[in-house]
Amino acid sequence: MKEPILQAKGLKKFFPLDSPIPFKKSSDSVRAVDDVSFELYPGETLGVVGESGCGKSTVARLATRLIQPTEGTVYLEGQNLMTMNEEQLRVARRDIQMVFQNPYASLDPRKTIEQLISEPLVIHKIGDKRSRRKRVHELLEVVGLQSHHANRHPHEFSGGQRQRINIARALALNPKVVICDESVSALDVSVQAQVINLLKELQKEFQLTYMFISHDLNVVRYMCDRILVMYLGEVVEVGTYKDIYERPEHPYTKALLSAIPRENPEEEKERIILTGNVPSPIHPPSGCYFHERCPFAMDICKTKAPEMVTVSDSHEAACHLINKGDSEHVI
Amino acid sequence: MGDEHLLEVNNLKVHFRSGKKTVRAVDGISFKLGKKENLGIVGESGSGKSVTATALMRLIPSPPGKIADGEIIFEGENILKYSNRKMRDIRGNEISMIFQDPTTSLNPVYTVGNQLLEAIQTHQQLSKKDAQEKAVEMLELVGIPEARRRLKMYPHEFSGGMRQRVMIAIALSCNPKLLIADEPTTALDVTVQAQILELMKKLQDEIDTSIIMITHDLGVVWELCDNVLVMYAGHMVESGPVQSLHSNPLHPYTWGLLDSQITSETESDELLRTVPGAPPNLMTELPGCPFADRCVYAQDICREKKPEMLEVEENHFVACHFQTEDSRLERRGGDHS
Amino acid sequence: MTTMDTTESMNNKNNNNNEDDMEKAPNLFMRLLRNRLAAIGLFVVALMVITAIFAPWIATHPPYEMDVTKTLLGIGSEGHLLGTDNYGRDIYSRLIYGSRVSLIVGVSAVLFGAIIGTILGLVSGYFGGTLDSVIMRFMDGLFAFPFILLAITLMTVLGQGLFNVILAVGIANIPGFARVIRGQVLSVKEEEFIEVTRSLGARHGRIIFQHILPNSIAPLIVYGTMSVAGAIISEAALSFLGLGVQPPTASWGSMLKEGKDFLVLNPHVATVSGLAILISVLGINLLGDGLRDALDPKMKL
Numbered sequence: 001m002k003e004p005i006l007q008a009k010g011l012k013k014f015f016p017l018d019s020p021i022p023f024k025k026s027s028d029s030v031r032a033v034d035d036v037s038f039e040l041y042p043g044e045t046l047g048v049v050g051e052s053g054c055g056k057s058t059v060a061r062l063a064t065r066l067i068q069p070t071e072g073t074v075y076l077e078g079q080n081l082m083t084m085n086e087e088q089l090r091v092a093r094r095d096i097q098m099v100f101q102n103p104y105a106s107l108d109p110r111k112t113i114e115q116l117i118s119e120p121l122v123i124h125k126i127g128d129k130r131s132r133r134k135r136v137h138e139l140l141e142v143v144g145l146q147s148h149h150a151n152r153h154p155h156e157f158s159g160g161q162r163q164r165i166n167i168a169r170a171l172a173l174n175p176k177v178v179i180c181d182e183s184v185s186a187l188d189v190s191v192q193a194q195v196i197n198l199l200k201e202l203q204k205e206f207q208l209t210y211m212f213i214s215h216d217l218n219v220v221r222y223m224c225d226r227i228l229v230m231y232l233g234e235v236v237e238v239g240t241y242k243d244i245y246e247r248p249e250h251p252y253t254k255a256l257l258s259a260i261p262r263e264n265p266e267e268e269k270e271r272i273i274l275t276g277n278v279p280s281p282i283h284p285p286s287g288c289y290f291h292e293r294c295p296f297a298m299d300i301c302k303t304k305a306p307e308m309v310t311v312s313d314s315h316e317a318a319c320h321l322i323n324k325g326d327s328e329h330v331i
Numbered sequence: 332m333g334d335e336h337l338l339e340v341n342n343l344k345v346h347f348r349s350g351k352k353t354v355r356a357v358d359g360i361s362f363k364l365g366k367k368e369n370l371g372i373v374g375e376s377g378s379g380k381s382v383t384a385t386a387l388m389r390l391i392p393s394p395p396g397k398i399a400d401g402e403i404i405f406e407g408e409n410i411l412k413y414s415n416r417k418m419r420d421i422r423g424n425e426i427s428m429i430f431q432d433p434t435t436s437l438n439p440v441y442t443v444g445n446q447l448l449e450a451i452q453t454h455q456q457l458s459k460k461d462a463q464e465k466a467v468e469m470l471e472l473v474g475i476p477e478a479r480r481r482l483k484m485y486p487h488e489f490s491g492g493m494r495q496r497v498m499i500a501i502a503l504s505c506n507p508k509l510l511i512a513d514e515p516t517t518a519l520d521v522t523v524q525a526q527i528l529e530l531m532k533k534l535q536d537e538i539d540t541s542i543i544m545i546t547h548d549l550g551v552v553w554e555l556c557d558n559v560l561v562m563y564a565g566h567m568v569e570s571g572p573v574q575s576l577h578s579n580p581l582h583p584y585t586w587g588l589l590d591s592q593i594t595s596e597t598e599s600d601e602l603l604r605t606v607p608g609a610p611p612n613l614m615t616e617l618p619g620c621p622f623a624d625r626c627v628y629a630q631d632i633c634r635e636k637k638p639e640m641l642e643v644e645e646n647h648f649v650a651c652h653f654q655t656e657d658s659r660l661e662r663r664g665g666d667h668s
Numbered sequence: 669m670t671t672m673d674t675t676e677s678m679n680n681k682n683n684n685n686n687e688d689d690m691e692k693a694p695n696l697f698m699r700l701l702r703n704r705l706a707a708i709g710l711f712v713v714a715l716m717v718i719t720a721i722f723a724p725w726i727a728t729h730p731p732y733e734m735d736v737t738k739t740l741l742g743i744g745s746e747g748h749l750l751g752t753d754n755y756g757r758d759i760y761s762r763l764i765y766g767s768r769v770s771l772i773v774g775v776s777a778v779l780f781g782a783i784i785g786t787i788l789g790l791v792s793g794y795f796g797g798t799l800d801s802v803i804m805r806f807m808d809g810l811f812a813f814p815f816i817l818l819a820i821t822l823m824t825v826l827g828q829g830l831f832n833v834i835l836a837v838g839i840a841n842i843p844g845f846a847r848v849i850r851g852q853v854l855s856v857k858e859e860e861f862i863e864v865t866r867s868l869g870a871r872h873g874r875i876i877f878q879h880i881l882p883n884s885i886a887p888l889i890v891y892g893t894m895s896v897a898g899a900i901i902s903e904a905a906l907s908f909l910g911l912g913v914q915p916p917t918a919s920w921g922s923m924l925k926e927g928k929d930f931l932v933l934n935p936h937v938a939t940v941s942g943l944a945i946l947i948s949v950l951g952i953n954l955l956g957d958g959l960r961d962a963l964d965p966k967m968k969l
Contacts, residue, residue, distance in 0.1 A: 051520035052491075066867050090869040098867050105860035110882040120868045158609050159376075166864075188375040189547060193591035193603040200602060215520065218593040222603075241599070259525035261550025263594045265573040273529060274522050277490045 047224030160191035433494035444482030571647030706958020712951025781841025793853030
């Protein structure tokens with residue numbers, strides 16, 4: 001078994017709420033990430049899926065310590081990111097870069113493309129002006145743009161092109177890990193396909209490891225080797241893409257998959273329609289967070305939070321139903 | 332005359348002025364919609380689909396936009412000739428719309444009940460008490476629990492999916508004959524989207540309404556629609572029943588669109604087949620087919636002459652010089668570049 | 669390799685539906701001039717600047733030269749285009765030289781206030797917390813002070829003269845700029861590209877000066893222009909009260925002061941300088957309005 005390149009253990013992030021009573025510290029907080037652990041192996045693409053409020057974007061930011069965790073640790077190539085000081089962290093960050101979601105908001109509108117792509121090099125004091133310019137041109141070509149684009153400004157480019165620029169910037173420091181936080185979600189379908197292809201090719205060419213965060217289940221299935229399914233700040237299931245898409249165990253995963261619109265007008269999909277809404281992350285339900293909406297909830301689900309159960313070598317899920325060996329409740 | 336269509340759009344053109352230039356957002360689309368029939372209008376950014384929806388309600392801001400040509404015939408009458416007053420009578424009443432972002436479509440300073448009542452009382456002569464009852468009825472219809480209590484709540488107290496249900500309740504409160512839904516589920520989570528689509532299907536049975544669904548997601552079209560119209564750069568490129576389009580798509584852009592969608596069939600070790608390039612600049616009047624410079628099958632004629640929408644199979648129309656009754660294009664495998 | 673966007677479509681992209689480009693300078697100028705009032709404003713300001721620069725060549729007499737035999741001459745008499753004041757000095761020439769004082773005070777005071785105000789606003793908005801509270805309360809206090817009172821206090825402490833006028837007006841300008849910048853910083857710092865820069869490992873200094881500042885100064889252009897008008901009036905007011913520039917320096921405000929005693933019989937002394945103040949301030953305000961409209965990306969002319 002290879003060593004993981006990135007390892008998270010027991011990550012928690014609670015955002016404290018303002019108390020309505022002045023000077024009194026509020027005991028309430030938004031439990032954005034509530035005990036998340038995962039491993040990222042070199043060369044793989046790990047997907048993180050879930051709906052709004054599940055905490056996947058927060059997990060991405062915790063993985064690079066862009067946000068400080070309330071609890072938990074992250075190891076990058078064996079080194080504990082939490083115990084590093086500013087300088088060490090800055091050096092460590094060279095290996096792990098992020099590509100964000102919004103191609104319109106993630107580029108400073110006042111800077112030229114060259115300035116934007118070379119910024120990581122400038123910040124980390126790598127190279128001189130000439131070598132940086134050369135690197136920028138290299139990177140532009142790698143992502144399918146041209147050198148003369150370097151002098152333009154972001155507003156002159158389309159969404160897909162801006163995302164390519166973001167990717168070029170993320171590659172500037174030759175990172176080992178790239179975290180894509182909904183990087184293709186804001187793009188038109190045909191452009192999305194182009195950028196996805198680009199990401200795949202770059203992964204091969206530069207031996208990159210990806211963490212791919214998305215709400216789009218089809219894209220995740222296509223891009224990812226292994227997938228984490230999150231709900232209300234917790235990981236409810238993890239497995240290879242085949243495990244998740246062909247043999248889902250957790251009722252939430254099943255519901256999620258059944259909600260995907262049909263691929264064929266003739267096909268009638270069997271749907272698990274969830275009732276109710278996502279509960280509040282400030283006051284999550286007792287026991288299993290999903291029990292209020294779960295079509296298969298049992299008594300134990302209301303009181304005891306389920307632990308991760310091994311289903312196979314690659315596949316785990318946190319559900320009481322699995323123990324019962326009775327998880328084939330497809331309607 | 333049971334054959335009469337509910338809505339008939341002929342050669343609709345919507346132009347916007349930008350400085351001295353004209354943006355041809357919609358450049359000649361035509362379609363027919365029957366009663367209780369669902370039409371999906373599909374396209375990417377800049378295709379003109381949202382502008383079409385807005386034009387149907389005659390809500391195009393003018394200036395800078397204007398309906399430059401065409402007819403919109405609703406129940407036999409051309410609503411483009413209606414006075415503003417007559418149009419107001421129809422909006423919300425016979426033709427209703429739901430928008431993409433439920434967060435900004437509802438007024439944050441009024442309760443949900445207030446906004447629902449406003450919609451009801453604008454068009455129906457009901458006493459306040461009766462209108463209230465109708466409001467409760469509508470909320471229950473769209474599946475909002477504790478409807479009476481919820482009427483007094485403000486939009487921010489609802490989740491995204493619930494807000495969209497409220498929007499649907501408002502839109503349907505006057506039993507419209509036509510509901511225009513402009514990307515209603517794009518901003519919602521996939522499980523909520525499934526709920527909303529199921530709701531729309533259920534409501535269609537109870538309220539005799541036709542739906543025009545504007546979307547970029549073909550999956551939504553397969554779920555809900557009977558017919559589909561594919562738009563590109565303000566033009567129609569293909570239209571027909573969903574089954575025909577799915578099993579036998581004809582326009583190269585439609586091929587590209589279908590290929591770009593990732594399905595369970597897509598092999599993860601293969602690259603996606605993509606359409607190279609990006610949609611064109613809508614300010615220049617292109618003499619030929621708008622898709623010509625991205626189309627791998629393009630020939631000279633494509634750049635010189637605009638293709639017409641021709642019926643190539645039963646009810647299946649396509650605008651391509653090489654997709655006619657006599658000639659067909661061979662859909663190439665591999666990348667479309 | 670990868671499927672690329674063709675160069676063709678890239679060229680198309682330049683005219684794309686991205687409306688938010690205020691970057692193209694010729695475009696800005698053109699939009700400015702389309703507004704007729706703004707064009708007038710620009711003309712007035714240009715005139716003022718040229719007058720100030722070329723004063724020695726435009727003026728007909730030395731501004732301080734007194735001639736007690738020729739006091740209070742009317743307009744156009746004996747080679748004095750606008751007459752003379754009660755010391756026999758040529759009003760026209762004093763007016764010309766007075767534009768220098770107005771312009772110098774106007775621009776320097778505003779620059780002073782802008783630079784200090786910007787630094788305070790940047791720091792306050794970016795770091796927030798107690799620092800922000802302290803700075804802003806201090807600014808509020810300064811803001812709350814009636815300007816004249818503030819100026820009088822400062823002049824009493826510092827003494828009179830051109831430099832102190834600039835200082836006084838400059839200090840009074842600080843809170844306004846600080847507030848405007850702070851507001852911008854608060855919204856810019858939430859933008860995604862700032863988060864990106866942080867994720868790249870940038871230090872605060874870089875983020876503040878390279879990214880936040882350039883994106884925050886747009887409103888300053890209009891605000892600064894309007895403030896110059898305000899500063900000119902402030903200088904005139906101070907000089908009118910005798911607190912500003914000292915004789916024999918010609919300032920429009922001091923000319924007003926000198927002229928007010930003769931309003932009944934020789935109104936031209938005060939009127940002319942009053943008009944000069946009116947026209948220049950109006951011109952600057954029109955220009956400022958025009959700039960605001962030209963820079964507003966949402967307005968399509």
